[in-house]
Amino acid sequence: MERVFMKGCEAIAEAAVRAGCRFFAGYPITPQNEIPEYFSRRLPEVGGVFIQGESEVASINMVYGAASTGTRSMTSSSSPGISLKSEGISYCAAARIPMVYANVSRGGPGVGSIQPAQMDYLQATKASGNGGFKMMVFAPATVQEAVDMTFAAFDYADRDRNPVLILCDGVIGTMMEPVVMPEMKGDAEIAAIKDGKKSWAAIGHELDYAKRGWIQPGNWSTAVMQQGNEEAAAMYDNWQKNDVQVEQYKVEDAELVMVAYGISARIAKTVVDKYRADGKKVGLIRPITVNPFPYEAIENLNYGQVKTILDVEMSIPAQMLQDVSLAVKGRCPIETCLCSGGNIMKKEQVMDAVAKLI
Amino acid sequence: MEKIYARTKGLRPDVVSGFCPGCMHSTVIKLIGEVLEEMNQMDNAVAVLGIGCCGLHMEYMSYDNVTAPHGRACAVATGIKRANSKSLVYTYQGDGDFASIGLGESVSAANRGENITVIFINNGIYGMTGGQMAPTTLLGMKASTAPKGRIAEEHGYPMHMCEILNQLTAPYYLERTSCNTPQNVLKTRKAIKKAFQNQLDGKGFSMVEIVTSCPTNWGLDTMKSLDYLNEKMLTEYPLGVIRDNG
Known part of the structure; x- marks a missing residue:
C-alpha cells in the first residue's frame, strides 16, 4: 500500500471508514475537530451517515442508536467532551452495544487547556462512566498506530459487544506523519458484519417476544443485573489474559x-x-x-x-x-x-x- | 362466535400491566400496539423508551425496543433511523424526559426534521420518582419538590411543547390529544396512526402530545383525577392540531 502523509485526526477517521464505520456523530471541540470534519466529507462518499450533534451528549446517544442497529459507529471528542459522553458510554457498555470512540485528550481538569495532555488516564481505564464497566483502551504513540488501532478497534468492539476507546493525546491527533492505510473493507464484508448482529439489533423482528431486539441498559431484576455484571467481569479477566499489548x-x-x-x-x-x-x-x-x-x-x-x-x-x-x-x-x-x-x-x-x- | 376485539399482539398476553390504576399509559401503549398491527408494522417497529414510567412496559413489549438515557430518546431515535431508514422508529417519553432533561435533544431533533415520531405523555408531574415538579406542572399544582404548589415567580410557567416546536420550520405534524373520553381515545389513536404514516411517507418529524392523568402522584382517585384533567390540564393544554403540513 502507498504511504500517505496525514494528520492524526484525519488518519483515524479514514481508518474507521476503511474498517466499515458507516455512522459518525460528533460535536466540535479542540483539538479533535478534524475527525468530524473529515467524516462529514468522507462518509457520504461511501453511503454512510455523518451528523453534527447538538451536543456531545446527543452525539454519543446518536451513536448508541446507530450502533444498536448493528451499524459500525463512532464518535470522538476531547477531555471535557468525553466527560459529557460518559452517560452514553455507560449505557453502551450496559446494553452490550459495540462502538468505537476516540479521546484526543487535552489539559484538565475542567475546560483546562486545548494543548495535549495525558490527564484522562484514570477516567479512560477505571471509570469512564457510572457502574464499574471497563473497555479495551488503546494508546497510540504514532499516527500509524492510531490508524492500525482504530481499524482493529471495530473488530474488538464487535467481538466483545462493548465500547472500545482510542486514547490519543493531542500530539498524536494533530501532528502529521506518513502512514500506510489498511485495505478498505468491501461493501459485501461490511454488510456481512452487520448481518451478523441481526439477532440482537434493533431493526425490527418477526413478532415473537423471545426474538425481539431488546437493547437493554438495565433490568428490573437484580439477579439479571448481577449475571450481566459477572459476564462482563469474566470478559475483563479474559482481556487481561489474552489481549494485553505492550x-x-x-x-x-x-x-x-x-x-x-x-x-x-x-x-x-x-x-x-x-x-x-x-x-x-x-x-x-x-x-x-x-x-x-x-x-x-x-x-x-x-x-x-x-x-x-x-x-x-x-x-x-x-x-x-x-x-x-x-x-x-x-x-x-x-x-x-x-x-x-x-x-x-x-x-x-x-x-x-x-x-x-x- | 366471531372475535371482534383482542389484546394487541404488541404486548405479551401473559403479563399484567404494571401501571397504577387510572394511569393512561396502559391506554396509550395499547393504542400504539393496535395501530402498529393495523399498519402491518409490528415487525418493522423500533420503540425508543424514555426513562420513567414510559419504560415500565419494556419487559412485556413484543417488538423491538431500546431504552434511552434520560432525555436522550430523540437523539437515540435519530441514530437508529439514520442508520436504518426502513425501520419505523418512535420515541415514547414523559414530560420530565422530553421537556426537561431532554429539551435540547427534543428541540434539535424537531428542528432537523428527523423522520421519527414522538409520542409525548404529558401528565404534568414526575411519575416514577414520586411526584416531583415537571416543566409542565400547572401553576398551583402541588409536587413533592414544590410543596406549596408551583409558583410562577419561583418556578416559571408550564411549558407548552407543541407550541414551542411550532416555532420551528421543520416539524411536519404536531397534535395534542388526550385519553379522557372514549372519543378522545379514538382521536389519539387516529393521531398516532397519522404520525406513523407520515414517517413511512418520509415526511419528517411528527409528534403527538397526549395529556394524561397521574392519579397516584396527583393524590387523587381515578375519577377525581379525570375531573382535574378535564378542568385544569386541558385548560392549560388545549387539545387540537397545532400543525399539519399534510
Whole structure:
C-alpha cells in the first residue's frame, strides 16, 4: 500500500471508514475537530451517515442508536467532551452495544487547556462512566498506530459487544506523519458484519417476544443485573489474559526502566537511545493497551537488577503511577517525571530525570 | 362466535400491566400496539423508551425496543433511523424526559426534521420518582419538590411543547390529544396512526402530545383525577392540531 502523509485526526477517521464505520456523530471541540470534519466529507462518499450533534451528549446517544442497529459507529471528542459522553458510554457498555470512540485528550481538569495532555488516564481505564464497566483502551504513540488501532478497534468492539476507546493525546491527533492505510473493507464484508448482529439489533423482528431486539441498559431484576455484571467481569479477566499489548524496549539488562505510554513513550524511547549510546542501562516499557494494563511485563522484571522505575506521563498528579505501583509491589523505588496542563513532555526533562537516577 | 376485539399482539398476553390504576399509559401503549398491527408494522417497529414510567412496559413489549438515557430518546431515535431508514422508529417519553432533561435533544431533533415520531405523555408531574415538579406542572399544582404548589415567580410557567416546536420550520405534524373520553381515545389513536404514516411517507418529524392523568402522584382517585384533567390540564393544554403540513 502507498504511504500517505496525514494528520492524526484525519488518519483515524479514514481508518474507521476503511474498517466499515458507516455512522459518525460528533460535536466540535479542540483539538479533535478534524475527525468530524473529515467524516462529514468522507462518509457520504461511501453511503454512510455523518451528523453534527447538538451536543456531545446527543452525539454519543446518536451513536448508541446507530450502533444498536448493528451499524459500525463512532464518535470522538476531547477531555471535557468525553466527560459529557460518559452517560452514553455507560449505557453502551450496559446494553452490550459495540462502538468505537476516540479521546484526543487535552489539559484538565475542567475546560483546562486545548494543548495535549495525558490527564484522562484514570477516567479512560477505571471509570469512564457510572457502574464499574471497563473497555479495551488503546494508546497510540504514532499516527500509524492510531490508524492500525482504530481499524482493529471495530473488530474488538464487535467481538466483545462493548465500547472500545482510542486514547490519543493531542500530539498524536494533530501532528502529521506518513502512514500506510489498511485495505478498505468491501461493501459485501461490511454488510456481512452487520448481518451478523441481526439477532440482537434493533431493526425490527418477526413478532415473537423471545426474538425481539431488546437493547437493554438495565433490568428490573437484580439477579439479571448481577449475571450481566459477572459476564462482563469474566470478559475483563479474559482481556487481561489474552489481549494485553505492550512494547518492551531494551529492558533485558536495564537498571532503570521507564514506563510511559502514547507520546510520552515516544519521547522516553529517544531518551533510552541517547543513554544506551553512552552505555547506560536504561529501558522502556510501553503499555500499548492501557486497559488491559501490562502488569505482567512490569511484575516480571528482575528486581535484583532493576534499581528504579521511572513513571513518565503528561499528568500532574501522576495517574498511570497507580497501575505501575500495583505491578512493582514495592520491590524498587518508583520515581516520576511529569508535566501537565497542556505542556508537552520535553526530551530534556526526561534526560534530567534519568540522569538523577543512574 | 366471531372475535371482534383482542389484546394487541404488541404486548405479551401473559403479563399484567404494571401501571397504577387510572394511569393512561396502559391506554396509550395499547393504542400504539393496535395501530402498529393495523399498519402491518409490528415487525418493522423500533420503540425508543424514555426513562420513567414510559419504560415500565419494556419487559412485556413484543417488538423491538431500546431504552434511552434520560432525555436522550430523540437523539437515540435519530441514530437508529439514520442508520436504518426502513425501520419505523418512535420515541415514547414523559414530560420530565422530553421537556426537561431532554429539551435540547427534543428541540434539535424537531428542528432537523428527523423522520421519527414522538409520542409525548404529558401528565404534568414526575411519575416514577414520586411526584416531583415537571416543566409542565400547572401553576398551583402541588409536587413533592414544590410543596406549596408551583409558583410562577419561583418556578416559571408550564411549558407548552407543541407550541414551542411550532416555532420551528421543520416539524411536519404536531397534535395534542388526550385519553379522557372514549372519543378522545379514538382521536389519539387516529393521531398516532397519522404520525406513523407520515414517517413511512418520509415526511419528517411528527409528534403527538397526549395529556394524561397521574392519579397516584396527583393524590387523587381515578375519577377525581379525570375531573382535574378535564378542568385544569386541558385548560392549560388545549387539545387540537397545532400543525399539519399534510
